[in-house]
Amino acid sequence: MTGLLIAFFSSLITTLLIIRFNHLHSRFSADLDLSGPQKFHKIAVPRIGGISIAIGLLLAIVLRLINSPNASLELSLLISAIPTFAIGVTEDITKKISVRKRLFFTAMSSGLIVYLLQAQILRLDIPILDLIFTIPFFGIAFTIFAMTGLANAYNIIDGFHGLSSMVAIITLLAISYVAYLFGDSTIIYLSLIMVGTIAGFFIWNYPRGLIFLGDGGAYLIGFWIAALSVLIVFRHQEISPWFALLINGYPIAETLFTIYRRKIHQGKSPGQPDGTHFHTLLYRRILMNKHQDQNWFSANSRTAPYLWVLAGLSITPALLWWQSTPILISASLLFITLYVWLYSRIIRFKTPKWLHLERKLDSQE
Secondary structure (H helix, E strand, O other): OHHHHHHHHHHHHHHHHHHHOHHHHHHHHEEOOOOOOOOOOOOOEEOOOHHHHHHHHHHHHHHHHHHOOOOHHHHHHHHHOHHHHHHHHHHHHHOOOOHHHHHHHHHHHHHHHHHHHOOOOOOOOOHHHHHHHHOOOHHHHHHHHHHHHHHHHHHHOOOOOOHHHHHHHHHHHHHHHHHHHOOOHHHHHHHHHHHHHHHHHHHHHOOOOOOOOHHHHHHHHHHHHHHHHHHHHHHOOOOOHHHHHHOOHHHHHHHHHHHHHHHHHOOOOOOOOOOOOHHHHHHHHHHOOOOOOOOOOOHHHHHHHHHHHHHHHHHHHHHHOOOOHHHHHHHHHHHHHHHHHHHHHHHOOOOOHHHHHHHHHHHHO
16 A cells, blocks of 8 residues: 555656646657647647656655565566666657657567566467467567557557546556455555556546656556566466456557558558547547537547546456456457447447437536
């Protein structure tokens, strides 16, 4: 509990200081580009919220080391996160780091997890596919690929106030719950300190968007969740590997569909931004015309709760049937089907009526 509080208040105060003294660093830290396809803010906003996340984690793990000198796993995870956080913050300040370089440094962080913690994905609980994991180094390569992809996925969904940060909190709480069932205090601690540091940032990010996570924050959070997802399944073989996939169902689905849309449908590089993410369509076709972005609960801030619910639809079956691969595979297929169906309906201007619940409520007021 002390670690969680340290993480929360250090992040809260650091974020406040970044906002308060924005005039001193805005020419370096602010998001000055207001014209991109994924830009929905009206004024320049500091995008170095990842610094608050990093400071919260650092202080909480230092506290852990003071109280438990043998906390090598915690220290190794923190060290492993340095490359992906460093390249993300560098992009936030310079705006000149390519997606390829960010992915390379994130892969370095993932490789450090495999090397320092000797943890990797060893199975999928599907006999034919599990034969592939008997190939030397395949498990290592697949682990690095999966972790790098999930870290990038959190950067992809970081499009509106509170979106990726609350999805991360929900996911981390799911990990900590299953870790609690196994009495794994280390995974619980690492999950909850990240929850605390994100919560300290979230207060200033949602609903008004006074600060952004930036690439540093999004990559750090995504990497942390990816590492814990691998670790909990690696440490407890009773947990289905599909638990790790399903608790991250929404960011994974968004990433895979983004790659398909850009590479196959549009014939573009998957690294190029576009304006047709699921969250972007919700904003433009359901909320933008109904709420002004100058209000506290603007169209921007009203977008995220839709996706929080969507993420919850993926995470709930993972919590209920964490040990059952057949059920979790079925739940994964159902979630992907739901995601694609909703996306196709919205992009064709055939949005399901229940997604317009706000309109009904507003008309009754």
